[in-house]
Amino acid sequence: MSATRVDFVVAQGKKELRRVAMQVEHDEIVPVAAGEQADITFTMTEQDAQALSSGDLDLSVGFMRGQIKMAGDFGRLLHFLPLTSGHPLKV
Numbered sequence: 108m109s110a111t112r113v114d115f116v117v118a119q120g121k122k123e124l125r126r127v128a129m130q131v132e133h134d135e136i137v138p139v140a141a142g143e144q145a146d147i148t149f150t151m152t153e154q155d156a157q158a159l160s161s162g163d164l165d166l167s168v169g170f171m172r173g174q175i176k177m178a179g180d181f182g183r184l185l186h187f188l189p190l191t192s193g194h195p196l197k198v
Contacts, residue, residue, distance in 0.1 A: 109112070110130050110131060110132045111130065111131040111146045111147065111183045111186065111187060112129075112130050112131075112139070112143055112144070112146045113128070113129045113130070113131065113136075113145060113146065113147045113148075113149070113187060114126055114127070114141070114145035114147070114148045114149070115127045115128075115129070115144065115148075115149050115151070115156070115159075115196070115198045116148060116149065116151070117150075117151060117152070117153055117156045117198060118151070118152070118154070119153065120149055120190060121162050123154065126130070126141050127141070128140065128141040128142075128143070128145070130198075131180060131186075131187055131190065132184045136190060136191070136194075136196075138197075141180045145179060145180060145181035146179050146180045146183045147177060147178075147180060147183055147184055147198075148177070148178045148179055149166070149170070149175050149176065149177055150167050150175070150176040150177075150178070151174065151175045151176070151186065151198070154172075155169055155174050156198040159195065159196050159198050160195055160196065160197050160198050161176075162195035163192075163193060165191070165192065166191045166196060167187060167191065167192060168172075168186045170188070
């Protein structure tokens with residue numbers, strides 16, 4: 108599988124506050140510059156982004172609860188989520 112591009116969008120209502128881009132290569136998650144088309148996009152509130160960054164919220168749990176919305180390639184999502192388990196993501 109080629110590199111997977113993942114964007115994290117922090118929004119208030121329909122207004123995007125910020126976007127953080129990451130890429131998965133060889134099962135490692137590295138930050139990248141925003142701008143290219145994402146394979147997966149997660150959208151969340153500021154409160155959920157802070158909880159995700161501090162490690163108080165796991166991405167998989169937030170997604171399953173519906174707190175964090177996802178758009179994009181579901182197959183790549185299933186590969187990406189296990190890589191985030193137990194690791195805070197700086198969003």
